Amino acid sequence: MPKPFAFVRVASVRARTTVFATAVVAVALVITGLAVVLLLRTSLDRQSDLQAEVTAREVASELAAGVPYAQLDVPDGDEHPVQVVDSSGRVVAAGEDLSAISGVDSPAVKPISPPANPTASPSPQDDDDDDRDEDTPQRGEVSGDVRRSTGSATVDGETADYRFASIEVTTPSGETLTVHAGTALATARQAVGTVTQAMLVGLPLLLAVVAGVTWLVTRRALRPVAAIRTELAEITASSDLTRRVPVPASRDEVAGLATATNETLAALERSVERQRGFVADASHELRNPIASLRTELEVAAAHPELLDLDGLTTEVVRLQHLAADLLLLARLDAGEQSVRPKPVALADLLREEVERRESADRLPIGIEIKAAPQVLGSRDRLARALGNLLDNAQRHASSQVNVTLWEDGDQWVVMDITDDGPGVPPDDRERIFERFVRLDDARSRDEGGAGLGLAIARDLLRVQGGTLTVEAAPGGGALFRMRLPLRNARTEDHGRA
Incomplete structure (x- = not known):
C-alpha cells in the first residue's frame, strides 16, 4: 500500500524543509486572511453605521427645524429605509415603499398609518420641559445619542437585513420623535463573501507555489552536499586520500563544510602517510638487529668456538629498547594519556x-x-x-x-x-x-x-x-x-x- 506523500522520505532534509515551510506559510496566510476578513467586515459595518446615522440625523434635523411630516425629505428605495415614530410608537412618517421595520431598538412599531392631517405640523405638547427625561432633547434639538441595531425591513414587498441608527429629536412644538434610518447589509456581506471565496481559492494555489519553490530551491541548495557525499563515498571505496571534495563557489555554510572536509582529508592523509612511514622505518630498523642476530647465531651454530655472547647480548638489548620505543610511540599515537598526574x-x-x-x-x-x-x-x-x-x-x-x-x-x-x-x-x-x-x-x-x-x-x-x-x-x-x-x-x- 503506497504511503501518503507527506510521509514519503520523511528523513529527507528537502522534504522536511518543504513541509515545514509550507506549514508556516499556511498558518501565516490563514491568520492574515482571518484578520483581513475581520477588518473588512468591521470597516464595512462602521461605514454602514455612519451612513445610517447621517441619514437619520438629516431627517431629525428637518424635524427639529419644524418641517411638516409631509414635506420631510425621506429617502425612497431599499438602500436607506427611514421611519419616524412618536413616543407611543405610532409611525408618523416613512419612506414611500417601506412596509415594516423589525428588530430596531425602540418600542413595538405599529403598522404604518398616515397621520390625520399629514400636512400639519406636530401639535404643541402640554407637558412642561421640566417634566422631560434627562436624555430627552430640548425643543428644536437633536439628541447626541445614537442607538444602533441590526434588523430587517420590508421594502416594496422584499425583506432584507439592515443596519439601523435610531436618534431622538424634539420638534419646536415639544413633541419627541424617534427617527430610524437603515443601511442595507447585502452589499457589505457580498463584499466579505467575495473576499473570503477569493482567499479560499487562492490559498491552496499559493501553498502549492510555496511548496514547489521550496522544493526546487532546497534541491539546488543541497546539490553541493550531494556532491560532497558522493565524492566521500568514492574516496572511501578507492582509499585514495589524495582526492578532495568539491568546494562550491558560494561562501555559505556548505562551502565551509566542504573546506573543513578537505582539511580533515588532508590531515587524515598526512596521518596515514606518517603511519606508513613509521611502519616502514620500524620494519627497517628492526630488520638490521634481527639480521645481525641471525647471522651471529648461524655462525655460532656452524662454529661454536666463534660464539660472541657479549655481542649477542648487546644486539638483544638494543632490539629490546627499540621495541619498547616503538610500543611507546604507538601508545602515544593512539591517544593514550599519562597516568593520573x-x-x-x-x-x-x-x-x-x-x-x-x-x-x-x-x-x-x-x-x-x-x-x-x-x-x-x-x-x-x-x-x-x-x-x-x-x-x-x-x-x-x-x-x-x-x-x-x-x-x-x-x-x-x-x-x-x-x-x-x-x-x-x-x-x-x-x-x-x-x-x-x-x-x-x-x-x-x-x-x-x-x-x-x-x-x-x-x-x-x-x-x-x-x-x-x-x-x-x-x-x-x-x-x-x-x-x-x-x-x-x-x-x-x-x-x-
Whole structure:
C-alpha cells in the first residue's frame, strides 16, 4: 500500500524543509486572511453605521427645524429605509415603499398609518420641559445619542437585513420623535463573501507555489552536499586520500563544510602517510638487529668456538629498547594519556638523573638550579624525556653538557640543556624531532641510535602540556629548551575549565 506523500522520505532534509515551510506559510496566510476578513467586515459595518446615522440625523434635523411630516425629505428605495415614530410608537412618517421595520431598538412599531392631517405640523405638547427625561432633547434639538441595531425591513414587498441608527429629536412644538434610518447589509456581506471565496481559492494555489519553490530551491541548495557525499563515498571505496571534495563557489555554510572536509582529508592523509612511514622505518630498523642476530647465531651454530655472547647480548638489548620505543610511540599515537598526574619536583628529578649517569663513562654534566618548582605529570615519563635529552646532548657534546632549571614568570618552568657540540643547522631544527631522523654526523648505528629519542621526548612533553624546541647555544652548540606548566598555573587552568 503506497504511503501518503507527506510521509514519503520523511528523513529527507528537502522534504522536511518543504513541509515545514509550507506549514508556516499556511498558518501565516490563514491568520492574515482571518484578520483581513475581520477588518473588512468591521470597516464595512462602521461605514454602514455612519451612513445610517447621517441619514437619520438629516431627517431629525428637518424635524427639529419644524418641517411638516409631509414635506420631510425621506429617502425612497431599499438602500436607506427611514421611519419616524412618536413616543407611543405610532409611525408618523416613512419612506414611500417601506412596509415594516423589525428588530430596531425602540418600542413595538405599529403598522404604518398616515397621520390625520399629514400636512400639519406636530401639535404643541402640554407637558412642561421640566417634566422631560434627562436624555430627552430640548425643543428644536437633536439628541447626541445614537442607538444602533441590526434588523430587517420590508421594502416594496422584499425583506432584507439592515443596519439601523435610531436618534431622538424634539420638534419646536415639544413633541419627541424617534427617527430610524437603515443601511442595507447585502452589499457589505457580498463584499466579505467575495473576499473570503477569493482567499479560499487562492490559498491552496499559493501553498502549492510555496511548496514547489521550496522544493526546487532546497534541491539546488543541497546539490553541493550531494556532491560532497558522493565524492566521500568514492574516496572511501578507492582509499585514495589524495582526492578532495568539491568546494562550491558560494561562501555559505556548505562551502565551509566542504573546506573543513578537505582539511580533515588532508590531515587524515598526512596521518596515514606518517603511519606508513613509521611502519616502514620500524620494519627497517628492526630488520638490521634481527639480521645481525641471525647471522651471529648461524655462525655460532656452524662454529661454536666463534660464539660472541657479549655481542649477542648487546644486539638483544638494543632490539629490546627499540621495541619498547616503538610500543611507546604507538601508545602515544593512539591517544593514550599519562597516568593520573602527581606533583613532580624537577630539581630532585634532575639531580637523580645526573647522579645515575656519573657512574657511566660519559661526559660530565653541570647543573644550575635557579628555582625548585613542581609540575603535575608522570615522574617516569618526565624522567624518560629528560634521559633522552641528556643522552642526545652527551652523544654530540665535545667536552661538557650543562643543564639550567629556572622559572619563566608564574606560568612556566624551563629546563635548558646545552652542549658544546656542532649544534643543529636552522633547517634541521624541526626535522630532528621527526621519527627515525638522524643527521649526517649521527647516522651510524652505534652513535645515532634509531632516531626516536627526540621524537619520544617531544611527544611525552606534549602529552603533559609542555613543549620542546631547539636553538643555538650562546657559546656554540645546541640548546634544547623544555617548557612545562607550573603546578599552580596548571591547577588554576583546571579550576577555570
